[in-house]
Amino acid sequence: MDRPSSSICLNPSVSMSLDHIWAKSALPGQAAGQTLVEHTWNLLSRLRELARLRPGLPQHMQQPDLWNILFRAGLLHDWGKAATGFQAVLRGRARRWPYRHEVLSLAFVDWISRDLSTEATTRLAAAIATHHKDFAQVADDYLDVWDADDDPLDDMLAQMDVEDLRALHGWLAKDGGEWVERLHMRQYGVCLPQPPPWPQARAMLSPEGIRRHLKHIQQMLDAWNRRLYEAQDPDIPAPEMRAGVLLRGLLVQADHLASAESGPLPQPFWDVEEVLNRSGLSPSHLYPHQRAAANADGHVVLTAPTGAGKTEAALLWAARQRPARLFYTLPYQASMNAMYDRLLHLFPERVGLLHGRSVLTLFQRLMDTAYDPASAARAARNLRNLAGLSYYPVRVFSPYQMLKASFQLKGFEALLADFAEAAFVFDEMHAYEPKRLGMIVETMRFLARHYGARFLIMSATLPDPLRQVLTASLGELRRVQADDAVYRRFRRHRLWLREGDLLEQENLAQVAADVRAGRQVLVVCNTVARAQQVWQWARTRLDDIPCYLLHGRFNMQDRGHKERSILAAAGLRQGHRRPVLVVATQTVEVSLNLDLDVLYSDPAPLEALLQRFGRVNRMGRRPPAPVYVFRHIDPVFARIYAPGEQVKRSLAVLEDVLASGEGPGQVIDEAELQRWLDAVYADAILQQWHTAYHQAAGDFRNAFLGSLLPMSSNPQLSDRFDRLFDGTEVLPEALYDAYIEQKEGPAPLRASELLVPIRWGQYHMLANRGLLRPGTRDEPPVARVPYDAQTGLQIPISEP
Structure with missing residues (x-):
């Protein structure tokens, strides 16, 4: 954890008066929790690193004050935790606090916003108010007053000790500007005004001030919602929505990274020489298509035979782009695991893995080392969490992780912010049927157009209709192809x-x-x-x-x-x-x-x-x-x-x-494979492909990308997202005793290794035949069909 030195980061008198205010409870074996100052410093340190990854983001996204607003939001986001009731919870003296600390933090916005416009102040307040929950959940309890004698905001403000308020004011007055300098944030457009004098600042803390900010946030979101509803094309309101997406998404990223105590973010490796050295390649021995990829800017389609160094070409392309993040995208868990191992060997401690069973995959890798089962399970969960927190510069995942943002699932803003100015490598794109491909390519188009993402699509062959829709969606698409000499070698x-x-x-x-x-x-x-x-x-x-x-x-x-x-x-x-x-x-x-x-x-x-x-x-x-x-x-x-x-x-x-x-x-002759593929995708097959693709793409663009309202997730779409996956897992009856033994043993995570994936159709068939015992909260469904390690699960029908 990056604990600030009090003598450097805070005036000593201010530091002493704030040390008793915690932001996090004490960990087991520790006497004190993490202080508000420490957590805030950690968050702003992570924010600085996120800014360093994307220094041009404010200009590219037409939000010149982005880092300035985020710095101020990060500084104030948890000040509401200073309330005596919240401090009692953190110290274990109370079970819960019935209020939202982020709403109370809004009371201090006026202390640092006198140089901002009303619109910028509202965005600042919105970032603070929604760094945990959607705004609708916040507004329900605090936006309106039903009984003036029972206003929760009165009680919340009454729990702010006057001496603590003085200390918080002193923090801003004596050290706010110093933090901007120490964190090197001035170069990113960050400045911090002096707060009003103490008597005036004290008078500003009122229910009316908090409620004013809540109403302005509601008005802003209502206006955004009208833009979405009235727009004939989702691309029209997208730039306006982007302001809310990036504010909430980047603040949530920084807060979660700080809470995870991850330490400084690993730096990307975007140097062509480093990629060559780590891959064991020499510039003089590169294939022509690898050299072309290393010099290509923007979107690329790369075609070359299997075994002709496409992965190395993709990494050289990524080094040329110098992206904030690289996402290596594959359709199957087995291929994701293999690519994770490969990239981790090249770039130790810089690669994350994200898929439905990645915790178990990481656990297995750690068990092959010197870890004991309990330590391996903890480490695997930590690695998986870091992969989902924008920690690693490279992540291997499926496009369904990318689609989570389009489905407006909880935290979608953090995902979209993570994808901003990122590079994506798509491998094995032929694996997706046209309906899912429509959703994937539409998301690619949206990210390229509105978030500055760049894509490399690589394959041994790429059907011409897929190439056409990629070109239509991404615009200029450079083609890099292996030359005749390479194809002659691969006969x-x-x-x-x-x-x-x-x-x-x-x-x-x-x-x-x-x-x-x-x-x-x-x-x-x-x-x-x-x-x-x-x-x-x-x-x-x-x-x-x-x-x-x-x-x-x-x-x-x-x-x-x-x-x-x-x-x-x-x-x-x-x-x-x-x-x-x-x-x-x-x-x-x-x-x-x-x-x-x-x-x-x-x-x-x-x-x-x-x-x-x-x-x-x-x-x-x-x-x-x-x-x-x-x-x-x-x-x-x-x-x-x-x-x-x-x-x-x-x-x-x-x-x-x-x-x-x-x-x-x-x-x-592998140089002829593209011609063979084009001959397959013709006439009725081509028409069916186009019909399925374009209908799915159009529906997805209008129903999903056209409803991305920041600070407002859509739980109703969660079921539709789950339906993208035609499968579940069952426990073979023969392994039931082994499963229970593992669950009750020193490594309960290993019990999941015994589950077998099947399709939903097979699941329902087994259930209808009485061959399936339904799952419970503690146990998975049990399949009453034969299973052994040599043959696998034997389902009594002729199905895949």
């Missing part, structure tokens, strides 16, 4: 289309023959049930050769063990190559850096097939590897890949490639 696969179903005996026999011949074979099925069937068949015929099964219906504990074993046997860094069989579902497309010899695959949309191809001969260090795609389309595939016509069109495109080229076994 890694030979393509065969096979008749029939992958599950037919003769086809499985070919799989077994390849494994017995010493090859490392990958089989990818479109459903868990099909993958389980292939693995059961193979393990009885290849009992002397390792056979692995990987899909999404394992619990976190078992899946982690499997992934580590598979990487050791068939990953990029494996030692001596030995025969192995890996049977997987779509999970293998994103989660593991595998490098096998042969692929057998169910038919799938072209983007998915290309991801599967990339798991064999990954770096192209061996002769082109065979990839076999089967032609049979099971009816269930249409429920997995909608519209189902995508799978048929993808097969037709591959047929045309072979017919117009060398025929079966033709080496894939």
Whole structure:
């Protein structure tokens, strides 16, 4: 914690008269709580660091007094805690204080606002009043007086000791300007006037003064709400709303960081030379597309083969932008975890991880070190909290974390402020279906236009309709593409289309023959049930050769063990190559850096097939590897890949490639992949894609982005946000005793490792068949279906 030296930061006489006023209760084992002065200093120190990250933000956002207003709000935000009743709560002498301390803090606004306009004073008051709760929750109790003899503001002011008021006044009069200098805030436009003389200042503290500020805030919010309602386009009122967003968002960030006692924020690493050194790269050995990315300003679309250094190119682009924050955005938890590990290795203590199970992921990483379970659990929660507090300069997360702001969930202003002047890297963008893509791209457009965000979208291939909507949304979009020499180097696969179903005996026999011949074979099925069937068949015929099964219906504990074993046997860094069989579902497309010899695959949309191809001969260090795609389309595939016509069109495109080229076994020219993809997205498929995308984007723009009123979250939208996730978790009945043992043991967090993700449709099916015991407050739902560490959860239907 940054405890200020009293001799430096406060006049000694003022310091002594304020030491008894706490802002935080004493921690266990400590005699005293954190003083109001200490907490305020910590908050303003964090505010200074946030300003240093974005020195040009006031000009870019057309709010020249932004840091000046925020500094004053931060200085006063907790002064209401000086009330004797609140101090009694902090010292454990009372259970609760029935008032809001931030409302009482408004009494002091007039002491530091005589040089401000009425509008600026109202924004200052609004930042203070809403640094904990939405304004509507504050206004309900204090805006109107129902009984003049029972005005809560009278009682609140009466609890301010006169000597404490004198001390607070002395703080401003003797040390306010000194704090501006000591914190180097004058360079950001911060100044602080002298408060009125004490008798006048004392007379200003009244219920009428507090209520005047509350009414002005209400009038400002009412005016903003009318602008939103009357606007035909959400972009019109957005700049005006931005004032409230940044004021509340940045103050909340600084307050939470100070309360977490996180210490100074880690500095970004935005130096091209540092990125090169940490990545083990030499300027003379960069690919042309990496050099182009390192010199590109603004929004970029980067296309290059898998394994051609796209991640390094993205980091070089980020270093060029020098953003306040970098968000590395991925669609799946497995790929997020892998990227977190990779970036953390490059930039220790500067990377955060944010997704629904990130606490558990961090706990597992810490348990692999010297931490005991209890310490690992505390440290994991602390790391997760810091990731959500704008602490780390780099964060790995999903776009759903970004969408939280658009859904106006509680704290959305802090999220939007965090995204201001940030850089975003979007990887695997092909993974989102058009409706969700509409929401994501609209949010990207909103952040780019109104908050100065910049985006790099990278992929081995990018469908042309997606490229078009990105260009329409982001405007100028620089294209960076690997050159012909890179594509010639990455000629890694030979393509065969096979008749029939992958599950037919003769086809499985070919799989077994390849494994017995010493090859490392990958089989990818479109459903868990099909993958389980292939693995059961193979393990009885290849009992002397390792056979692995990987899909999404394992619990976190078992899946982690499997992934580590598979990487050791068939990953990029494996030692001596030995025969192995890996049977997987779509999970293998994103989660593991595998490098096998042969692929057998169910038919799938072209983007998915290309991801599967990339798991064999990954770096192209061996002769082109065979990839076999089967032609049979099971009816269930249409429920997995909608519209189902995508799978048929993808097969037709591959047929045309072979017919117009060398025929079966033709080496894939990866420079042609974009043309293949454009052939898939044509005619009816293209029309369906455009219809779904544009309808979702338009609805989202009007219903969500068009209603972003600062200082007012919308809990009603929380359910709609939750519906974006088609899944929940259940506990297999076979693991119930182990779950209870973990919950009651020294590391209760480990109990969550035993839960298995399933889709909502599967959840309701199990419930309807009586195969699910509903969850309680203390226990998750229990699935009464078989589960073991080798096969995973066995749901009795042919579903993915």
